[in-house]
Amino acid sequence: MLKNVILKQKLRLLYQNIELNYNTMRILKPIFISGIIAFTLASCGGTKGVMSTNAANIDKMPLKTTPLSEANMKRWSHLDLAKDTVPGMSVDKAYAELLKGKKGTKIIVAVVDSGVDIEHEDLKSVVWKNPKEIAGNKKDDDNNGFIDDINGWNFLGDSDNEQLEMTRVVKKGNDGSTQFQAASAEFESKKAELDPQKKQVDMLLGADKAVRTFLKKDNFTLADVKAMETTDPTLMQYKGMFTQILTTTPKAEFDTQIQEYKDYVYDQLNYNLNTEFDGRKIVGDNPNDMNDKKYGNNNVIGPKKEGAKHGTHVAGIIAQVRGNNKGGDGIASNNVQIMAVRAVPNGDEYDKDIALAIRYAVDNGAKVINGSFGKSYSPNRQWVYDAIKYAETKDVLFVHAAGNDAKDIDTAPNFPNDADGANPEYADNVLTIGALNYEYGASQMANFSNYGKTNVDIFAPGVKIYATTPKNTYEYLQGTSMASPNVAGVAALVRAYYPSLTASQVKHIIMDSGTPLTNSFNLAGAEGTQSTLASISKTGKIVNAYNALVLAEKMAAKK
Numbered sequence: 001m002l003k004n005v006i007l008k009q010k011l012r013l014l015y016q017n018i019e020l021n022y023n024t025m026r027i028l029k030p031i032f033i034s035g036i037i038a039f040t041l042a043s044c045g046g047t048k049g050v051m052s053t054n055a056a057n058i059d060k061m062p063l064k065t066t067p068l069s070e071a072n073m074k075r076w077s078h079l080d081l082a083k084d085t086v087p088g089m090s091v092d093k094a095y096a097e098l099l100k101g102k103k104g105t106k107i108i109v110a111v112v113d114s115g116v117d118i119e120h121e122d123l124k125s126v127v128w129k130n131p132k133e134i135a136g137n138k139k140d141d142d143n144n145g146f147i148d149d150i151n152g153w154n155f156l157g158d159s160d161n162e163q164l165e166m167t168r169v170v171k172k173g174n175d176g177s178t179q180f181q182a183a184s185a186e187f188e189s190k191k192a193e194l195d196p197q198k199k200q201v202d203m204l205l206g207a208d209k210a211v212r213t214f215l216k217k218d219n220f221t222l223a224d225v226k227a228m229e230t231t232d233p234t235l236m237q238y239k240g241m242f243t244q245i246l247t248t249t250p251k252a253e254f255d256t257q258i259q260e261y262k263d264y265v266y267d268q269l270n271y272n273l274n275t276e277f278d279g280r281k282i283v284g285d286n287p288n289d290m291n292d293k294k295y296g297n298n299n300v301i302g303p304k305k306e307g308a309k310h311g312t313h314v315a316g317i318i319a320q321v322r323g324n325n326k327g328g329d330g331i332a333s334n335n336v337q338i339m340a341v342r343a344v345p346n347g348d349e350y351d352k353d354i355a356l357a358i359r360y361a362v363d364n365g366a367k368v369i370n371g372s373f374g375k376s377y378s379p380n381r382q383w384v385y386d387a388i389k390y391a392e393t394k395d396v397l398f399v400h401a402a403g404n405d406a407k408d409i410d411t412a413p414n415f416p417n418d419a420d421g422a423n424p425e426y427a428d429n430v431l432t433i434g435a436l437n438y439e440y441g442a443s444q445m446a447n448f449s450n451y452g453k454t455n456v457d458i459f460a461p462g463v464k465i466y467a468t469t470p471k472n473t474y475e476y477l478q479g480t481s482m483a484s485p486n487v488a489g490v491a492a493l494v495r496a497y498y499p500s501l502t503a504s505q506v507k508h509i510i511m512d513s514g515t516p517l518t519n520s521f522n523l524a525g526a527e528g529t530q531s532t533l534a535s536i537s538k539t540g541k542i543v544n545a546y547n548a549l550v551l552a553e554k555m556a557a558k559k
Contacts, residue, residue, distance in 0.1 A: 068438065074328055076438045077317075077461035077486050080546070081515065086438050088461060089490060090546035091331055095322075098549050104335040104496030109318055109488060110152070110361030110369045112354065113311030115302035116340035117470040118151050120312060122320040122327050127151055128337040130364065144363060148298045152340035153360050155296040155353040158303045159282040161271040162347030165377040171275045183377055191273055197265045204258050207238040222246040272347050279345065287350040290383055300340035305470040311340065313477050314372050316468030317485040318492065327474035328466040331489025331545070335496035339366055344373045351380035354416070358387035362394045367495050367503070370488040371400040371416070372481035378415035385426060388416065392429040397495075397503040399488040401480035402434045403450040406525025408536075410452040417455050429503040431491070431510060435462025435483040436542060444521045449480055451524065451536035457507075458514050459533060460486045460543040490545045497549065498556040505555060513551045514541030 068076060068086065079088035108128055118127045130150050132142035140147045163171070166183035174180050212218050214228065214235060225242045228235070245254060271277050280287055285295035301308050315338045320330040330336075343349055343357040354373070361369050369391065378384065388398055403414035418430035434456045435446035446463045450456065462483030469475045487510065494506050501509070516533070517540070523531040534540030 073438070073464065074466040077465060078329060078331070085440075087436055087440055087444065087515075087517075087542055089331075089486060089543050091490075094493070094546040094549050098546065099493075099497065102497060104493075105499050107332070107336050107368060107492045107496045108339050108364075108366045109332075109336050109492050110339040110341050110357075110366035111311055111315045111318070111485075112341045112343050112357045112361065112369060112371050113314050113373070114344045114346075115154065115300055115308035115311045115342040116152075116315045116338065117301055117305050117308050117312040117468070118338075118340060119301070120316075120468050120470065121472045122324070122468050122474075123312070123315055123338065125321060126319040126330075126333055126336060126338055128339040145293065146296075146298070146360070149364075150298060152298075152300040152342070153296055153357075154299050154302065154342040155283075155357055156302070156342050156345055157283045157296050159279045160303060160307050160346055161267065161277070162279040162345040162349075163274065163277060164272045165348040165375050165379070167273055167275055168348075169377055169379065179377065179379070186376075187273065190268070194265065194268055194273065198269065201258070201262050201265050205262065207241060208255075208258065210235060211238050211242055219251050221251065267346060279347070280350075287352050288380070290352055290355070290380075293356060296342075300342050301470075302342055307346070308342075309469050310372070310477075310481065311342070311344070312470050313465075313467045313475065314370060314481065314485045315340070316474075317465060317482060318370065318489040320468050327468060331486060332492040332496065336489075336492045339364065348375045348377075349373055351378055351383050355380075355383040355387040358384070358391055358398070362387075362391045362396050367396055368488050368491050369396060369398045370485050371398060372479075372484045374401060374403045374414040374416070376405075376412070376414065378413075381415050384416045388418070388430060389427050392427045392503065395429075395503050397429050397431065397491050397506055399431045399433065399484050399491060401484040402432050402452070402456045404435075404448040404479050404481070405450055406448055407450050408452050409450045409456065410454045413455075414450055419454055429507060431487060431507050432457050433462075433480060433483045433487050433543075434459040434537060435478070435480045436460060437463040441519070442522050444517070444519075445524055445531075445536075446478070446480075446483075447522070447524050448478075449483075449524050451531075453536060453538065456537045458487070458511055458537060458539045458541050458543055459483070462486070487543050490543055490548055493545060494548055494552045498552040500556050500559050501552060506552075509548050509551050509555060510543060511539045511541070513544060513547035514539055515544045515547070516541045 072079065076086050077088050078091035079086050080090040080093045081087055118124060128151060130142065133148060133150055134141050135148060135150050138147060146153050166187050169180055169183040170187045211220060211225065215224050225239055225246060228239045230236060283295055286292045316328065316330065318330055319333045319336045319338050320328055322329040322333045339361060341357040341361055343353040358369060391398055400416065402409060417432065418425045418427055432455055434451055435449040436459045437443050437446050449462065460483040462480055463478045464476045465478060465482040466474060466476050490510060491506050494501065494509060518532060520530040520532055523529040
């Protein structure tokens with residue numbers, strides 16, 4: 001669900017010590033290596049590739065102990081393990097040593113998400129434009145079923161908010177299924193969590209209002225609070241609370257956090273967990289009828305630009321312009337066009353929308369699709385599976401976020417996946433991505449990331465990723481939602497420079513050319529439990545763009 005993958009900086013005030021603590025994205029939430037290694041890549045037909053990392057040195061070099069500079073933090077996912085001592089994807093190294101002077105083909109990357117601010121200063125030059133459609137004539141010029149789909153399509157129309165899928169399952173009533181029993185139990189548990197959360201956010205807002213009223217100013221400082229003279233016991237309590245808060249957090253930042261926390265809680269109350277809410281009335285279709293396809297509009301931003309924050313950030317990770325000194329750099333901006341497909345609301349996406357969004361992207365030329373969404377229940381998942389299999393027949397790669405519940409998705413599925421439990425994959429064009437932190441060692445796994453020996457293919461940077469947000473702004477966001485487009489960008493690079501390679505080959509190149517890490521780290525969601533990448537993913541590796549391009553060149557030369 002989007003509230004699980006859009007930055008909702010869920011602020012919790014711990015009453016006992018007034019400590020501010022973020023739990024982001026249900027979104028959220030470095031190593032020295034060098035040398036050259038040649039090794040056999042079994043799933044790529046025994047091809048040998050010259051890699052930039054020496055497996056013998058991995059996990060044996062001293063760790064980075066100094067903090068990253070702000071400049072490096074903004075681009076840490078582009079950095080190189082050996083040179084920069086952070087677990088980036090060696091993107092800068094690839095551009096400097098492998099791609100300099102080379103010209104690639106343009107690759108269309110579809111971002112199936114909450115919408116994309118296609119007017120953003122750092123994205124508008126890389127937005128896909130449908131060459132067969134005439135803007136504004138209110139005709140379906142290319143006869144693809146979508147009128148004036150100049151930059152993509154919006155399957156949500158003017159709708160923003162939705163229920164969670166488990167809420168929809170509960171609303172339908174007890175059909176005796178195990179799905180209903182599981183959804184009902186989880187629904188009641190989450191509803192029970194809301195009351196203390198609402199009390200907490202209301203208390204924080206009330207305290208803020210009381211202090212602002214007393215001081216007669218909105219943007220009060222730590223000095224202002226310390227200077228408060230009052231005998232009112234409640235105000236004295238608030239004074240102590242804000243003294244601690246403002247010691248570490250500026251007031252403007254606190255205001256942003258508390259507003260996001262309020263939105264998070266009240267969105268659950270009003271929409272996500274509200275069985276009486278029906279956001280689909282705004283859309284106007286029947287979400288349970290796959291043949292009802294005439295809906296939505298061509299406004300790929302959505303009704304409000306701020307609602308496109310998640311999708312805009314995802315698009316920026318892939319394609320924001322490199323080297324223009326405007327925010328961050330995209331992984332593949334020189335070689336991609338972003339097709340915006342809006343299908344993910346604030347709540348859980350409908351299976352029908354996702355299936356049609358994938359088919360739209362495939363039919364209109366996308367070669368890579370990024371899916372930074374997911375949910376625990378998927379009543380019509382076969383529609384999505386069929387769409388993914390359709391993408392496979394058209395040589396399109398689907399890159400998907402593993403999810404942010406700190407769970408093993410081999411046993412607690414995050415849909416869509418490409419294998420149910422331990423079953424064989426039904427398609428060979430899907431990459432499922434877990435999230436890395438920028439700190440090597442005990443904290444190298446993002447503390448929110450899902451994992452799975454069967455269902456998570458590989459890990460990539462997903463913590464504190466800097467990219468575009470609506471209205472010409474830039475922010476750090478984090479989640480497997482950010483790890484996925486990092487990999488989609490690498491896939492687009494490979495396809496741009498080696499277009500003869502198939503989607504399946506690109507998938508296996510990325511998996512096989514990754515950097516293996518064998519050290520132990522803290523397993524997300526399991527305090528005190530140590531694990532390794534090999535135990536929680538199919539490859540036991542992290543993505544490396546340099547290695548992928550080296551292997552791609554060798555693979556392409558054999559064609």
